[in-house]
Each structure stands twice: as C-alpha cells, then as structure tokens.
Amino acid sequence: ILAFFLLNSLLGCSLVFMVQGFYSASDDVVELNPSNFNREVLQSDSLWLIEFYAPWCGHCQSLTADWKKTATALKGIVKVGAVDADQHNSLGGQYSVRGFPTIKIFGANKNKPDDYQGGRNSQAIVDGALNALQTLVKDRMSGRSGGSDYSRQSGGGGGGSKKDVVELTDDNFDRLVLNSGEVWLVEFFAPWCGHCKSLEPEWAAAASAVKEQTKDKVHLGAVDATVHQGLASRYGIRGFPTIKIFKKGEEPEDYQGGRTRGDIIAGALDLFSDNAAPPELLEILNADVLKKTCDDYQLCVIAVLPHILDTGAAGRNGYLEVMMKMAEKYKKKMWGWLWTEAGVQMELEASLGIGGFGYPAMAAINARKMKFALLKGSFSETGIHEFLRDLSVGRGSTATVGGGALPNINSVEAWDGKDGELPVEDDYDLSDVDLDDIFDKDEL
Secondary structure, eight states, X not given: OHHHHHXXXXXXXXXXXXXXTSOOTTSSSEEEOTTTHIIIIITOOSOEEEEEEOTTOHHHHHHHHHHHHHHHHTTTTSEEEEEETTTOHHHHHHTTXXXXXXXXXXXXXXXXXXXXOSOSSHHXXXXXXXXXXXXXXXXXXXXXXXOSSGGGSOOOOOSSOGGGSEEEOTTTHIIIIITTOSEEEEEEEOTTOHHHHHHHHHXXXXXXXXXXXXXTOEEEEEEEXXXXXXXXXXXXXXXXXXXXXXXXXXXXXXXXXXXXXXXXXXXXXXXXXXXXXXXXXXXXXXXXXXXXHHHHSSOEEEEEEOOHHHHHHHHHHHHHHHHHHHHHHTGGGOXXXXXXXXXXXXXXXXXXXXXTOSSSEEEXXXXXXXXXEEOOSOSSHHHHHHHHHHHHTXXXXXXXXXXXXXXXXXXXXXXXXXXXXXXXXXXXXXGGOOGGGTSOGGGO
C-alpha cells in the first residue's frame, strides 16, 4: 500500500510538473505574462502569434508539440508566444478569451488582435501566420500601420483627426503638459477597455475642433496607462477611461462633463475662456490687418465708428468700450474684432452696404464664405448681444460681400486717442486784392 501511495504521488507530481511546464527557455516559444506583455508585444513592430492556454486543458496539451514546431519554423520571421491564461487571467480577460486554446494574431493594430481560425497543426498555423505577415507588409507599403499609440487605437470613424490627440508618455508628459503653461485635457486609457474604445472617436473629433477654435491653446492628450504605469500611479488612476484637467500652477482635477464630442468641446471652450485674455480690438490701418483677422477667425466683427469730430475722444472710447465688453462676452467664440472711422475705408463700407451714413455701424464677415450680416439694432451692449447671439445660433439674414472678395484697404495712421481738430486754413489779407480785377464794373 505504501509503495502504491508513493508511486501515485510521484506520478501526480510528475503530471503537475509536466502540465505546468508546457514551454521552457530552450523552446522558441516566448512565455508571456502581465509583466512583459506590453514590452514584448504591444510595443513591438513584429507580427505575433499568441496562444492563450490553460494547463489542465487537454486540447492545449495536444497542441504543445505543434506550437513548438511552429515557433521554430517561424523563428526570425514571426514571433510566437504563449500565455498561461489560467494563471494570468487578466490577460485572457483583456482579449476576451473564453475557451482554450485560443490563438490570436497581433498584427498592425496590436490593440485589436485577430482570431486565428485555421487548423491546429503546425503546417496550417505557419501558413496562417505567413498570410497575416503578407497582409501586414501590404498595409505598410500602402501607408497604413498600427501599434500601441493612441492614434492607432481601435474605434469607429470620427469626424476629426487622430493626429490632433497628443500621445503622452512617461518621457514627454512633464515637458508638454506641466511645463507648457497651457490647458490640457488628458485621457488615461487602456487598450482593452470597451468604454475607452467608444470614447476614442469622440475624443479625436473634439481634439480637432478644440485645436482650431482655441488656436491651439487648449490641448487634448492621451496616456496608455497600461504602458506608462508611472503616470497612472502618479495621478491615482483606478479606472478607464479617466479624464484629468491640467492647468498652469494648479493641481489636476477630474473632468466631470459628458463624453460626447459636443460635451468635450464645450468643456474645453469653457476652460479656454476662463483662462484666456480677452481678444484684441484692432483698428484697420492697412490691408494686412483686415486680411489676417478675417482669415484667421471664423468671423470678424467690424465696427465703423463716427468721425472723431462728431463724437470726440470720450464718445469714441465709449463705443470702443462697448465693443470690448462684447469681445469679452463672446471670447470663447474666437472671433476677430476690428474698427475703423467713417469715411476712411469707403470701399469696405460699400462692400458691406453701410453706404456713408447711419454711424456707428457694425458688420460680421465670414471670409471663408464671403458672407456678412449687418447690425440692425442699436449700437449698445443689448443690441450687439442680440445681433451676435442670433449669429451664434445661425439666425439672421446674410448677404454676399460686394465683389465677392475683401475690398481694397487704405493705409492710414492709427488714432492718437485725442479729440479731433478742425483743419486750420491760411489767413488772407484782402487789402492787397484789387477787386476790379475780379469783377467787371460794368456788370455791377
């Protein structure tokens, strides 16, 4: 009995040792685990063929010899790995492994591997790997590629450019975010996270819109928290996706807004307006001022103010103050603000239908469409607010800029901030004028 017990024990130990020892260092199969998976697979440019197995699985045990043979045949061509998904179930769960053995191909997009559906002998597996390799090479030749960075994360179409999402890492985070002095919204994501994949097209679309509307003053970034674990640990990331707001000189705070592109854009613009200086109000001194302002901004708001002799400095400053208040109120719109004196830029007035009377006047130009709208109400905070509010929601009538292009602009001197002065005329001494030379006496 004792001998039988010892024999069973030895056989059991041998069986356990054999089952747990599927692959050894002498094999060409790379043993993968959570500690080396990111480094070996996700950050690699190689094509990987990976078996997810369980030591107790009979089919896995049967596959072992063919898997080793496959790894040897593909050595130097395709990487062949294996994950004990029973011991490292987090990796199995990450890639939706439901049965054993499961074989996945990690190709162009490492975050979205393909399931291998072919036969389970070495020849069939090698053929499948070479077909996947051929596809990868064709993709690279056509300019398509994949990898572990955010721009190659899986997801649907977006309406924005993924390149506008800044990929942040342990190496560049402090330099780009903390030392920039600008506002950042940073998403901490995990490639396997379903909610992160749903957010990705919204984040990309928002990044493009925010970049344009804030003139690249607010940035959207992304951190792969499974790769850059130091950053995730520094900021206490516990779930995915987590979005943090970083502002100069302040502790980061959690973003609490919605996860649609509209919600993200609105939140970013609020952050921008809270931290941005009011837009500059420029006098139209030459063609460059008008062109640059109207080209750089979605709308340029132009006021034509009465002549300085009609208002004096105090009156003009009053109009300019109203404009500055409106510029501050609408600064998140990122519009340009300009003014000129009545009669100075007559071609501009004519192209906008202002026509030499009714000052002060105001127009808003969309230079991309060469359309404009005129202020119909009073030149006051209330009147201008109603005018701009209607423009913001697409209401109000518009017309085409006269000539279909920005008009010629006169180069003038800037207003000196003083009251105007009537032109001084030369005095004439009439005592030396012989009136007989001017009028015919007979006609008098």
